[in-house]
Amino acid sequence: MAEIERVGEIIEASTTGFTAQCYELYQMPPLGSLVKTGDSAAELYGIVYNATTTSLEPGRRPIARGKDEDSEEAIYRSSPQLAKLLRSEFGALVVGYKEGDRLYQHLPPQPARIHGFVYQCSPDELKDFGKSFDFLNIILNAHLPVPGEELVAASLRRMSQAHEDRRAFLVAAGKELAILLSGNLNQLNAILGRIKL
Amino acid sequence: MSLDLTKVAAQVGSMVARLKAGGEDRQERLQNALNVLQDKSLDLERLSKKIEASKTTWLVAGLVDGLAPHYKAPPLPPEFSVLATDGSNIDVDRHKSTRCYLINIGSVVLSYGAHPEALLDSFPSLYFGDEDLVIAPDGAKGREQPIEGALLGIKRGVDECRELARLAAELPKESPALALLDGSLILWGLSGKVYPDFVTEALLNKGFLRCLEEMRKLNADRHLALASYISFPRSTDVVNALRVALCPHEIIDTDRLCKECESRDCDKVDGVRDRDVFSSILAPGERSALFTSQSSIVEKHYGGHWVYFFYIRVDDEIARVEIPQWAARDENLLNLTHALVLDQCRRGQGYPVALSEAHEQAVVTGVDRESFWQMVESLMVDEKMPSPTSAKSFSKRTRWV
Numbered sequence: 001m002a003e004i005e006r007v008g009e010i011i012e013a014s015t016t017g018f019t020a021q022c023y024e025l026y027q028m029p030p031l032g033s034l035v036k037t038g039d040s041a042a043e044l045y046g047i048v049y050n051a052t053t054t055s056l057e058p059g060r061r062p063i064a065r066g067k068d069e070d071s072e073e074a075i076y077r078s079s080p081q082l083a084k085l086l087r088s089e090f091g092a093l094v095v096g097y098k099e100g101d102r103l104y105q106h107l108p109p110q111p112a113r114i115h116g117f118v119y120q121c122s123p124d125e126l127k128d129f130g131k132s133f134d135f136l137n138i139i140l141n142a143h144l145p146v147p148g149e150e151l152v153a154a155s156l157r158r159m160s161q162a163h164e165d166r167r168a169f170l171v172a173a174g175k176e177l178a179i180l181l182s183g184n185l186n187q188l189n190a191i192l193g194r195i196k197l
Numbered sequence: 198m199s200l201d202l203t204k205v206a207a208q209v210g211s212m213v214a215r216l217k218a219g220g221e222d223r224q225e226r227l228q229n230a231l232n233v234l235q236d237k238s239l240d241l242e243r244l245s246k247k248i249e250a251s252k253t254t255w256l257v258a259g260l261v262d263g264l265a266p267h268y269k270a271p272p273l274p275p276e277f278s279v280l281a282t283d284g285s286n287i288d289v290d291r292h293k294s295t296r297c298y299l300i301n302i303g304s305v306v307l308s309y310g311a312h313p314e315a316l317l318d319s320f321p322s323l324y325f326g327d328e329d330l331v332i333a334p335d336g337a338k339g340r341e342q343p344i345e346g347a348l349l350g351i352k353r354g355v356d357e358c359r360e361l362a363r364l365a366a367e368l369p370k371e372s373p374a375l376a377l378l379d380g381s382l383i384l385w386g387l388s389g390k391v392y393p394d395f396v397t398e399a400l401l402n403k404g405f406l407r408c409l410e411e412m413r414k415l416n417a418d419r420h421l422a423l424a425s426y427i428s429f430p431r432s433t434d435v436v437n438a439l440r441v442a443l444c445p446h447e448i449i450d451t452d453r454l455c456k457e458c459e460s461r462d463c464d465k466v467d468g469v470r471d472r473d474v475f476s477s478i479l480a481p482g483e484r485s486a487l488f489t490s491q492s493s494i495v496e497k498h499y500g501g502h503w504v505y506f507f508y509i510r511v512d513d514e515i516a517r518v519e520i521p522q523w524a525a526r527d528e529n530l531l532n533l534t535h536a537l538v539l540d541q542c543r544r545g546q547g548y549p550v551a552l553s554e555a556h557e558q559a560v561v562t563g564v565d566r567e568s569f570w571q572m573v574e575s576l577m578v579d580e581k582m583p584s585p586t587s588a589k590s591f592s593k594r595t596r597w598v
Contacts, residue, residue, distance in 0.1 A: 057557075063546075079544060080313035081305070081554055 005120040008090065010037060013112040015094070016142065018046060020118045022088040026053060031146075032154025034121040034129055035092055037112050042099050044112050045121070045129060046092025047155045049144050053088045062086065092118070093142050093151075095135035105134035126162035130169060133176035140180060140187075149187050152177070153194030160195075170195050229465040230474050233439045234264050244442050248491075251441055251449035258434035259489035261505065261525075270482045270539045271532040274373050276310030279541055281377040281551035282361045284353040285561040287569055289330070289345040292590035294583070295573055297325040298345065300353050302360045303558025305551045310372065319558040320360065334395040342396050351386040355404040362408040365421055373420035375537040376412060379552050382425045382504045382519040388494040401498055409502045413523050422530040423521060424538060426549055430508075430517035435471045435488060471508060472515040479510035484518075484535050487525055509535065511542040 007029050008020035018037070022028050028051040029035055038044045055062055062082075066075045076082055097108035121129065129135075139155065140148045156173050160166040174192055181188040233239070245260045287299040299321060306316040324330065324344070331341035332348070344352055361376050368374050384405055387397045415421045440463040441449060448454065475485050485508040495504050505525035508515050518538055524530040541549035561569075577584040 060557075077313045078309070079550070080307055080309070081315040081317060081550065084315050084317050085554075 004122065006117050007035060007120050008118045010112050010114055010116040010118060011089070013114060015107055015111045017091060017093045018112045019089055019091045022090065025083050025086055026088050028088050028090040029120055030158065032151060032158045034126055034155070034159065035118050036121055036125070037116040037118045042097055042108065042110070044094055044108050045096045045098070046094050047135070047139065047151065048090050049093050049146055049151050051088065051090040053086055056085050056087050060085070093139060093144065095138050096129070103128065105132050105138070123162035126159050130159045130163070133173055136173070136176060137180060149190040149194065153191050156195050167197055170197065223468060226466055226469050227473050227477070230436055230439050230469045231477055233442050233466070234474060234478070239442060244438070247449070248438055248441050252451065253437070253449060254451045255437050256434050257437040257441055257491055259491050260438065261487040261489060263486050264435070264438065265478070266486045267479050267483045268535070271536045273536050273540055274533070276372040277537060278306060278308045278368055278372060278374040279377060279537055279551045280304070280306045280361065280364045280368070280374060281549065281555040282357045282364070283379050283552060283555035283559045284357045285559045286349055286353050287561055287566055288349055290570070292587035293570060294585050295325070295577070296330060297323060298349055299323050299569065300356055301559050301561050302356055303555045303560070304360055304364055305555045305558065306364055306368070307551050308372070317554060317558055332396050332399050334393070340393060342392060347386055348392070348396070351384055351400055354384060355400050355408070358405050358408040362411040365412050365415055370419040373533050375422045375424060375534060377541070377549055377552055378425040379556070380425055381427060382521065383490060383492055383495055388492060397498070406498065406502055409521055413501070413521070420529060420533060422524050422534045422537070424524070424534045425519045426538065426552060427517040427519070428548060429514065430472055432471050432517060433469070434490065436466055436469050436474060439466050471517070475508040475510065475515045479508065479515065481510050481512060482539050484509045509538060511539065512547050514547060
């Protein structure tokens, strides 16, 4: 049985991505993590591309409170309501889905559902997902607030941690990227530089 | 066409000019008030008796520990909680087909110390049954008072207090706590002869005061203080006590004697507010002496919950804190109130953080109101019920030329 960690709940969803709110402040999955949502009939996979922590209500901006405090923790201790008035969210780019036992690395027929639970993928799932590199094309073609090469590199670094032979995995990914980015050497070099062990 | 501000601008100019011109005069009257307050030769016992015997149309503060003393804030306990409630409502709309109102109570419990914790919640309640829409006298028909407008506001205040008492009862007994309400402990809306006695009985005696009594009883095995907080108060109770001191006559009866009075010595402090006086004598964090409210509704109904009050200086503002008699006469509770109110204001940029968060939980915005009525109408349409609205309401929503 794979280890399952629930990291948030979907509050915005579209065909290409979803935004999830974390249950605990600052407990968002790291950049490039593979997360999943959905039920046994269809599971959607997403790569975390962005995370934010903001006020729960758009009209109330946080103010600086620490002038007379010794540490950051002291600020949260002296204003315990803060943890309830702030929220952490993360955005995930949909990079594939699973129907039954088949895994596809292209956009799913239906977007995720609001209030769907989002789970961190287990090392086994990471390995399984990393058998194909078709998802890299989705990332490179997406319009995101973070540069595509950063996200590709972050996701490959995280995925490689599930493999016993990290180097072999990254070399295979690099070969795939060399084909995808044959017309854009600068971007290719930027990614390769970021996944070097 | 909305408000034509260019036409208002000149009038605002005149208003500001008038205020500026009166500045020196106001300063002089404030100084007069301070002179009386700090007059060491003043016989306080005699003044206290004179206040008790006087019949005035204005409220005069009763004296407890004099006029001029002021006290530094006591130290904070290592562990403590502050709880607060606030409310908001959607009033009955006579232009709608459905007669109902909604009260939303926001509540906050903040615990400080080794294990800081915050609970923020809101409890909306919709009232629509015949028995909820009016206050009726026992057994008698035909004199029901509809709960809407000002009366709904008073009922909301009672509901806020009820929720506060419920929260207080759930607190752990070990650490001291302060329960905070916004505004006054005196239900001013019920004073005078606006509503029949059974309304006062239902909302005050069987409502508000019963909740205060529940909180008083909780003190059997813990320290629970109760206070209401009034920011930027306009009250003149203490200045009116100075008026009594200035009056050369032994007996004061505003309805009979003041009309014939020629000296009018009391006018020397006219227009001065309590907050102006205490702004001059209180250092940051200090509280004033204790005073009692002499309002008729308190005298008649409050009994052991008789309303005492003091002023407190928070940064640049003077606030009025009202507490029931049992909290005023217990030195521990009085000190706890002083220390925790001040601490709350310091944590909350000048206003108690628990109260401002309770307000945030309770607030019902204009958009919320619209959405609420839309929901009512759409559910009625789903059930194929007619939901006629008034032509006036329709004309306000749909504007044309």
